[in-house]
Amino acid sequence: MWTRLAHPGHFLRWTAPLMPWxxxxxxxxxxxxxxxxxxxxxxxxxxxxTVRIMYIHVPAAWLGVFFYGAMAVxxxxxLVWRHPLADVAQRAAAPIGxxxxxxxxxxxxxWGKPMWGTYWVWDARLTSMLVLFLIYCGIIAxxxxxxxxxxxxxxxxxLTLVGAVNLPIIKFSVNWWSTLHQPASIMRMxxxxxxxxxxxxxxxxxxxxxLLGITLHLNAMRTExxxxxxxxxxxxxxxRLDTGLPLGAxxxx
Amino acid sequence: MPLGPLDLGxxxxxxxxxxxxxxxxxxxxxxxxxxxxxxxxxxxxxLQDSSRPASxxxxxxxx
Numbered sequence: 001m002w003t004r005l006a007h008p009g010h011f012l013r014w015t016a017p018l019m020p021w022x023x024x025x026x027x028x029x030x031x032x033x034x035x036x037x038x039x040x041x042x043x044x045x046x047x048x049x050t051v052r053i054m055y056i057h058v059p060a061a062w063l064g065v066f067f068y069g070a071m072a073v074x075x076x077x078x079l080v081w082r083h084p085l086a087d088v089a090q091r092a093a094a095p096i097g098x099x100x101x102x103x104x105x106x107x108x109x110x111w112g113k114p115m116w117g118t119y120w121v122w123d124a125r126l127t128s129m130l131v132l133f134l135i136y137c138g139i140i141a142x143x144x145x146x147x148x149x150x151x152x153x154x155x156x157x158x159l160t161l162v163g164a165v166n167l168p169i170i171k172f173s174v175n176w177w178s179t180l181h182q183p184a185s186i187m188r189m190x191x192x193x194x195x196x197x198x199x200x201x202x203x204x205x206x207x208x209x210x211l212l213g214i215t216l217h218l219n220a221m222r223t224e225x226x227x228x229x230x231x232x233x234x235x236x237x238x239x240r241l242d243t244g245l246p247l248g249a250x251x252x253x
Numbered sequence: 254m255p256l257g258p259l260d261l262g263x264x265x266x267x268x269x270x271x272x273x274x275x276x277x278x279x280x281x282x283x284x285x286x287x288x289x290x291x292x293x294x295x296x297x298x299x300l301q302d303s304s305r306p307a308s309x310x311x312x313x314x315x316x
Binding site for chain 1: 262270272274282301
């Protein structure tokens with residue numbers, strides 16, 4: 001059943017009716033999350049109003065790591081099963097993951113200046129997130145360098161799996177080293193250390209960002225399938241033109 | 254800086270800057286997704302139109 005659903009043609013068909021619903025739900029959850037963040041969350045006793053930055057910083061950080069994890073799983077799908085949709089999923093995820101990692105870095109920096117007195121420190125958590133962003137940029141650049149998507153897929157899958165070593169470093173950096181970045185406060189032994197009045201809006205924003213990310217990813221996968229069809233048809237058309245068959249010109253491409 | 258019932262205090266610029274940057278990046282992602290999808294759909298439609306004669310048998314095409 002999974003093999004059938006993951007066939008590119010079937011994938012386009014079963015995701016088409018889902019897209020407007022996912023987009024609408026993402027927008028509604030995001031609007032509700034922003035309402036909670038701006039009108040119900042109390043100021044923090046230490047951070048004051050600056051705590052509101054956390055409601056975009058934490059979800060963005062989560063998505064930066066989540067999409068890289070998804071890319072690592074897709075890389076396995078490309079290398080082990082050579083499934084075409086795995087490569088499509090990996091390629092579609094990279095720019096989205098990079099964008100959310102950039103949001104995480106910039107919003108963290110804007111929070112750091114008033115709270116720590118500096119925009120940046122070479123702390124283990126901050127540096128490992130910067131490395132994640134650079135890996136994303138490297139992967140996107142490599143994809144643009146290698147023209148044949150099949151050749152690019154294998155090289156990038158290997159690079160993605162090597163880069164996945166960074167994920168546990170990001171997660172545990174605050175435990176392994178003495179860092180300025182605070183330790184885990186949502187997922188930790190003994191439960192969250194955040195007050196429910198702040199925790200539930202944060203979880204709502206994480207859910208909203210996740211759904212938005214998934215919607216963007218599914219849309220990007222659908223577009224990537226179309227792009228590959230365009231490429232295949234263009235090559236076929238060019239070959240026909242080379243053989244001199246009287247066919248329509250490939251105008252507009 | 255007061256924002257409705259909120260007074261964002263002395264760090265309002267950092268808070269609003271963070272939200273503005275996030276909004277800009279997400280709007281860029283959505284805008285790029287829409288433009289890219291339209292471009293690929295148009296390109297695919299143009300190619301399918303131009304290669305339609307290929308569906309006919311070769312003998313018929315040469316006739």
